[in-house]
Amino acid sequence: MEGKRWFLVGMLIALLASTSCGRELKIREYGDEGDDRSLVYNHTLAMTLVEYASAVYVSDMTELFTWTCSRCNGLTKGFQVVELIFDVQHCLEAYVGVAQDLNAIVIAFRGTQEHRHVSSIYWLSVFVSFCKLLDERLCVLFNFVGELDPCSLQNWISDLFWKQLDLDYPGMPDAMVHHGFYSAYHNTTIRSGILNAIKKAKQYYGKLDIMLTGHSMGGAIAAFCALDLVVNCEAENVQLMTFGQPRVGNAVFATYYKELVPNAIRVVNERDIVPHLPPYYSIFPTKTYHHFSREVWLYNLGLGSLVYTVEKVCDDSGEDPTCSRSVLWTSISDHLSYYGVDLCGDVDLSCGIVMAPALKEFSTTDLKGNFVLSRVPASSILKMKTEETVTRNHSL
Numbered sequence: 001m002e003g004k005r006w007f008l009v010g011m012l013i014a015l016l017a018s019t020s021c022g023r024e025l026k027i028r029e030y031g032d033e034g035d036d037r038s039l040v041y042n043h044t045l046a047m048t049l050v051e052y053a054s055a056v057y058v059s060d061m062t063e064l065f066t067w068t069c070s071r072c073n074g075l076t077k078g079f080q081v082v083e084l085i086f087d088v089q090h091c092l093e094a095y096v097g098v099a100q101d102l103n104a105i106v107i108a109f110r111g112t113q114e115h116r117h118v119s120s121i122y123w124l125s126v127f128v129s130f131c132k133l134l135d136e137r138l139c140v141l142f143n144f145v146g147e148l149d150p151c152s153l154q155n156w157i158s159d160l161f162w163k164q165l166d167l168d169y170p171g172m173p174d175a176m177v178h179h180g181f182y183s184a185y186h187n188t189t190i191r192s193g194i195l196n197a198i199k200k201a202k203q204y205y206g207k208l209d210i211m212l213t214g215h216s217m218g219g220a221i222a223a224f225c226a227l228d229l230v231v232n233c234e235a236e237n238v239q240l241m242t243f244g245q246p247r248v249g250n251a252v253f254a255t256y257y258k259e260l261v262p263n264a265i266r267v268v269n270e271r272d273i274v275p276h277l278p279p280y281y282s283i284f285p286t287k288t289y290h291h292f293s294r295e296v297w298l299y300n301l302g303l304g305s306l307v308y309t310v311e312k313v314c315d316d317s318g319e320d321p322t323c324s325r326s327v328l329w330t331s332i333s334d335h336l337s338y339y340g341v342d343l344c345g346d347v348d349l350s351c352g353i354v355m356a357p358a359l360k361e362f363s364t365t366d367l368k369g370n371f372v373l374s375r376v377p378a379s380s381i382l383k384m385k386t387e388e389t390v391t392r393n394h395s396l
């Protein structure tokens with residue numbers, strides 16, 4: 001393994017020296033087990049899905065609904081939003097649409113965005129004192145305190161340290177999950193909105209694959225949605241690709257997950273702190289959170305100005321010790337950009353959204369203020385001026 005890595009480094013240095021251009025070169029590394037891991041991970045698809053995961057952070061509903069936002073312009077061009085679901089009560093957002101080039105319904109979930117405030121440094125320091133008793137590796141997770149975090153995730157991240165496995169996943173003996181992530185999908189307006197939109201898209205377009213994506217907490221919600229579609233809706237060809245997703249359940253849950261959603265990829269960027277949370281205690285293998293497979297770990301190799309990204313397809317245990325778990329220092333900034341694509345809000349609106357009055361005709365609002373923007377697939381939407389007027393701050 002080590003030998004192979006250094007061989008690759010040598011090859012690359014030779015290659016870069018001969019071409020002498022500073023551009024980023026991507027290589028992949030597979031393990032020695034002989035299974036063809038190249039079949040499970042598709043780089044082009046990852047580049048596309050990360051753009052979908054990024055677009056859901058756009059706060060201008062009009063641009064998002066009409067797919068005219070600046071983040072909607074690259075590999076996702078031509079995407080048709082069918083439904084945009086906004087659970088104002090819980091500050092959750094997702095969209096469902098059809099990507100004809102992928103022949104798929106794409107569903108993306110937004111991660112968390114919160115107000116800036118002082119992070120719970122006190123609790124973190126208390127935790128640091130205790131964690132040495134449990135698992136040395138955890139103690140060094142804490143260097144993120146004080147790091148610049150334009151998305152103000154500190155509180156959310158420090159809360160993640162304390163999450164308990166507190167819910168039995170229905171119908172799966174011994175599988176336990178985190179109640180909060182589970183409920184964010186199952187016990188809000190998100191689930192019904194999504195099922196409804198899938199039905200609508202299928203009625204119009206016929207058979208389509210389903211691809212789910214999300215960043216951070218959005219990845220955790222996407223994971224529960226993918227499982228739900230397989231288990232309760234008999235969906236076929238469900239693919240999940242998440243970016244910087246936290247752990248959501250225990251080892252038994254991970255085993256079910258691998259069986260039921262075999263096309264699941266969790267991309268982890270470098271030293272991103274969030275996939276390390278809630279913590280994995282290797283000394284309590286049956287009691288701890290445990291990632292489902294399969295991780296793809298992105299890390300940089302190189303010297304000086306010659307830095308290249310390795311995309312390592314990890315083993316199918318979910319907790320490959322040679323992948324992101326091998327890092328000692330974690331970082332928030334590695335959480336905020338994947339493949340060079342920004343993954344946080346475009347403006348500091350917290351839970352706010354911006355919506356032009358012209359969108360009202362597409363929207364349905366419930367008594368609690370949660371709403372859905374919805375349209376007949378493939379129908380044209382009037383060109384709407386986004387600047388006109390804005391309805392601001394559906395803040396919580």
Ligand SMILES: *[C@@H]1O[C@H](CO)[C@@H](O)[C@H](O)[C@H]1NC(C)=O
Nearest residue numbers: 042043044045046048101102
């Ligand atoms: C990877 O995904 C792209 C779509 O993004 C697809 O066109 C291509 O055929 C896929 N490659 C493989 C090897 O499956």
Ligand SMILES: *[C@@H]1O[C@H](CO)[C@@H](O)[C@H](O)[C@H]1NC(C)=O
Nearest residue numbers: 167179182183184186187188
């Ligand atoms: C769903 O939410 C309701 C009301 O907020 C609550 O009473 C119920 O316990 C929740 N169910 C789950 C599984 O979280």
